[in-house]
Amino acid sequence: MSFVSLVFLIFLPLVFICYFLTPQRYRWVLILLVSYLFYAYWGWQYIPLLICSSFVDYFCALKMGREENKSARKPYLWISLTINLGILFCFKYWNFIGSNASLLFSVEFELHDLLLPLGLSFYTLQTLSYIFDVYLGKIKPERHLGLFCLYVSFFPQLVAGPIERSRTLLPQLKSLGLPTLYQFRYGLLLIAWGFFIKLVIADNLSASINSVYFGDEHFSFWVYWVIGGLVTLKIYCDFMAYSEIARGVGMLFGVKLTLNFRRPLFATNLRAFWQRWHISLTRWIGDYIQIPLLRRYPTQPHRSIVTIITLVIIGFWHGASWNFILFGLFHGVVMVLWSLMAKKISIFCGGRVTFSALYGRFF
Structure with a gap:
C-alpha cells in the first residue's frame, strides 16, 4: 500500500480509531495485524518471506542468548545471514549476477521474473542489525515473539525506512500509548x-x-x-x-522514528552529504561494515580502500545494476581524494577544509 494513495487516506484514520479504542495491552496485536494487512495489500504472496525472516532471527537470537562466548553464537549468526541474505540475493541480485556471469563465462544461467518484494532491503537490514547486536552482546534477545515480529514489520517504516535499531524501536513498541x-x-x-x-x-x-x-x-x-x-x-x-x-x-501511535534526511543538498562536502542522506542506512553500513573493517585495517592505503568499498556497497544496496555500482565507486574515490587533498591544503585555508572555504578563498 502506498502512502500517497486514497486507500491509505482511508486506511490510516480507521486504524487510528481502532488503536484509540483498543486497550493498551492489546495494541501491539492490532498494529501487528495492521502491519501485515498493509503489506499484504501490495502482495500477500510475499507475507511468508516477512514472517520467515522474523521467525529465523527470533529463534537464532534466543539460541545465541543462551551462549556465553561468540564462538558458540557464530553458527546461529551464519544461519541468519545465510537465510536473510539468501532471500535478498535471490530476489534482488540474482538476475544481475546471473546475466553478467553469463556474458563473462559464456554459460547460460536461468533468470527469474519475480517482483522484488516491497521493503525487502529495508526489513532485512533491520532484522540483521538486531542479530548482530545480540551476537556482539550489546543487547539481550527479545523473548516476546509477537513484539519482535512487530519490530520487523512495523508498517510506517516497513517499505521505505528508516531502518530502525531494536534498542530504540522495541522499547517504544512495548509501551504503545496514545500520542500526546x-x-x-x-x-x-x-x-x-x-x-x-x-x-x-x-x-x-x-x-x-x-x-x-x-x-x-x-x-x-x-x-x-x-x-x-x-x-x-x-x-x-x-x-x-x-x-x-x-x-x-x-x-x-506515540512512536518516534529516526530522522532519515537532514538537508543533504546543503552539505559542504561529500562526507557531510552522506552523513545527512539516508542517515539510517549510512549508519547501518558504518556500524556493521565500515567500522569493523577499519578496526582490522587501520592504516593506509587500507583505510581508503575500505571507504571506497563502503560507498560501493551503499550504491549496490540502492539497486542491482552497474550504474549504482559506478555511482558508489565514484563517490568513494572522490571522498578518498578529497580527504587526502584536505590534509595538504588545510593550512592554506586556515583550518577545516570545505568546498565553501575553498570557494571563499579563491573567489
Whole structure:
C-alpha cells in the first residue's frame, strides 16, 4: 500500500480509531495485524518471506542468548545471514549476477521474473542489525515473539525506512500509548509536509524531466545539465517525502522514528552529504561494515580502500545494476581524494577544509 494513495487516506484514520479504542495491552496485536494487512495489500504472496525472516532471527537470537562466548553464537549468526541474505540475493541480485556471469563465462544461467518484494532491503537490514547486536552482546534477545515480529514489520517504516535499531524501536513498541497533543499535531504536520513534497514538488519535477528526456523536442546541452540536477532533486524529494510521512504516522501511535534526511543538498562536502542522506542506512553500513573493517585495517592505503568499498556497497544496496555500482565507486574515490587533498591544503585555508572555504578563498 502506498502512502500517497486514497486507500491509505482511508486506511490510516480507521486504524487510528481502532488503536484509540483498543486497550493498551492489546495494541501491539492490532498494529501487528495492521502491519501485515498493509503489506499484504501490495502482495500477500510475499507475507511468508516477512514472517520467515522474523521467525529465523527470533529463534537464532534466543539460541545465541543462551551462549556465553561468540564462538558458540557464530553458527546461529551464519544461519541468519545465510537465510536473510539468501532471500535478498535471490530476489534482488540474482538476475544481475546471473546475466553478467553469463556474458563473462559464456554459460547460460536461468533468470527469474519475480517482483522484488516491497521493503525487502529495508526489513532485512533491520532484522540483521538486531542479530548482530545480540551476537556482539550489546543487547539481550527479545523473548516476546509477537513484539519482535512487530519490530520487523512495523508498517510506517516497513517499505521505505528508516531502518530502525531494536534498542530504540522495541522499547517504544512495548509501551504503545496514545500520542500526546504535541505528537498528534506534529505527526499530522509531517504527513501533510510529506504529501506536499511528493505530490506538488516530486511529481511535477517528474513531468518536467520526462518531457525533456523522453519528448520529441531537442534542447541545448545546458538544459540537459539542469534537468540532470532536477533528477537528483526529484529522487531526494521522493525519498524524503516517504520518510517524513513514515515519521508522521509513527507519531500518531506515540512512536518516534529516526530522522532519515537532514538537508543533504546543503552539505559542504561529500562526507557531510552522506552523513545527512539516508542517515539510517549510512549508519547501518558504518556500524556493521565500515567500522569493523577499519578496526582490522587501520592504516593506509587500507583505510581508503575500505571507504571506497563502503560507498560501493551503499550504491549496490540502492539497486542491482552497474550504474549504482559506478555511482558508489565514484563517490568513494572522490571522498578518498578529497580527504587526502584536505590534509595538504588545510593550512592554506586556515583550518577545516570545505568546498565553501575553498570557494571563499579563491573567489
